[in-house]
Amino acid sequence: MRLTSPAPTRSRLGRLLRERRGVAMLEFALALPVVLPIGLYAVELCNFGITQLRLSQTTLALADNISRVGVDTTIATQQLREADIGEVIEGLRQQAKNLSLTTNGRITISSLETKNGSQWIHWQRCVGMKSGVGYDSSYGRAGDGGTSGSSFTGMGIGGTKVIAPPNAAVIFVEINYDYQPLISRYFMGERRLHQTASFVVRDNRELATGITNPSPSVGQPLTCDRYSL
Template sequence: MHLTVPRVLRRLRANRRGVAMLEFALTLPIVVPIGMYAVELCNFGVRQLQLSQAALTLADNASRVGVDTNMATQQLREVDINEIVEGLRLQTRGLQLTTNGRVTISSLEMKDGEQWIHWQRCVGLKRGAGYDSTFGAEGAGGTSGTPFHGMGEGMRVKSPANSGVIFVEINYDYIPLISNYFVGTRKLQQVASFIVRDNREFGSGITNPAPAAGERMTCDRYTT
């Protein structure tokens, strides 16, 4: 049957086959990037939560561990630190935290009436500004007129007299689930602090009696 041009145009206008597919094709370049961005944001939030929980757990554990002494006090040992760090590795296995970040454990105490970082232990391969502790190095403070007044930002964490606070800092390079295009290159930071629970022997810091630890996680070392 011969159709004139106007009749062909009228039939084409009335034809609704393939409309949904056409609409899908037109919206696909918009919907897919939005969906991918939403997935990346969710992953970003989950990673922040995982790091926050890791920092809290590590600070909590470091504030509890130790071995009882004959003086009814607890003594913190290198093996205790190594054990809680191994727990951190297991908790964050999927994050590759010690490969892509740096963890610093600090014992914040008082010395001569001033805040003082008595000792620090670290783990992780990343180094330099933004990875090593942002809030002070081992030995900071402890003298009259020191500019060091605690750890953290804003309302700083401070140790009470005759006690101590375990302060944990995690700095981590965010690994995108899809692409850096959506959230860019991000460095995540989480901190946590717990006051020491038991009657810890603060004067000796961390000891290394038998069974001695073969590895001391001092902050001059960069290992996983």
């Protein structure tokens, strides 16, 4: 019987312990399960912040545009038409095309005015497929207020409510939107983003008539009982 010497085995083991090739690859492989999720979370967090900013700017632009649009009348006033609302909404779709606002959220436009010395929501227009609590208006519906001593005192949260000055209107816009992740919902979970903005109507708008629908008329105004794109 021939016995082999353990020397070659010890020699190979020594060479293996002294080997330095592949160390960086091994360290990378060990660190990857920790580094990769942190990096992906950072990317998702940046996307979340950018989406918040875009949604805020979109809300401000919408409120600003609705407060400006209208057609001049013969008595130096402006009338707001259903067609004007539709054009502004179409501009919104183009501005926020990548967000798909009307698919993943709900937009509510309110005309906050005064009536009988009280705050009053004269009219509202809405667009978007989402419905229910958290998507429909959080601050009131068309017709709220308008009576002396009404509990409706404006639109907004707590002591920071927006109120309309006498004989004027404030366009109040509210957008509720389901955040669409860039990578995965694993990092941020289910998030509903909420933005509001308001602007006083600049021109001498005919407030008594509300929204008119002359020719070219709109067949289906964007009333808040409809849920559409």
